[in-house]
Amino acid sequence: MSEALVLRDIHFPDSIDWFPPAPGWWLLPILLIVLILLLRRLRKRPRAVRIDKGVKAQVEAVLTNYQQDADVLRLVQQLSALLKRVGMTYLSREEAAAMSGLAWIERVDGLAGGRRFSPQVRELLATAPYRQQVEADALLIQDLINQMRRWCADLPARRGGRGHV
Numbered sequence: 001m002s003e004a005l006v007l008r009d010i011h012f013p014d015s016i017d018w019f020p021p022a023p024g025w026w027l028l029p030i031l032l033i034v035l036i037l038l039l040r041r042l043r044k045r046p047r048a049v050r051i052d053k054g055v056k057a058q059v060e061a062v063l064t065n066y067q068q069d070a071d072v073l074r075l076v077q078q079l080s081a082l083l084k085r086v087g088m089t090y091l092s093r094e095e096a097a098a099m100s101g102l103a104w105i106e107r108v109d110g111l112a113g114g115r116r117f118s119p120q121v122r123e124l125l126a127t128a129p130y131r132q133q134v135e136a137d138a139l140l141i142q143d144l145i146n147q148m149r150r151w152c153a154d155l156p157a158r159r160g161g162r163g164h165v
Helices: 023-044 054-069 072-090 093-098 101-112 119-130 138-154
Strands: 048-050 158-160
Touching (some): 072 138, 101 119, 101 138, 119 138
């Protein structure tokens, strides 16, 4: 064996290039873009607010107080205030702050899917809370009570808004 083995010198493999990246690196920016788009969409979607049974309970509490003391002015003031609280829950702050009087009552009336309050009841709710005395016959008061109960029953359970009543 006189022949000597010819060995080549040690060599290292070629360096690994940074481009093109592995498939996982291509997938990462795509996933980030999808995640950002989903977060933006969720952020723009109105927050769901649960108008719980508390509204109906509050109306019934006001009506119970009225049955005990028969104070029409107090009844109308409390129902009007309750309408304002519920309306501010459903509407944006800007929209709620911009309205008052009959326009406000009509807008809040529309939250239940249409007109629930008669013109006489709307007028009573819009103006009576600011009077010192309210003169309303028993039929109008009964209409107010019935229409208020129907309005509460017809409110949608979930709607975009800021908080709860």
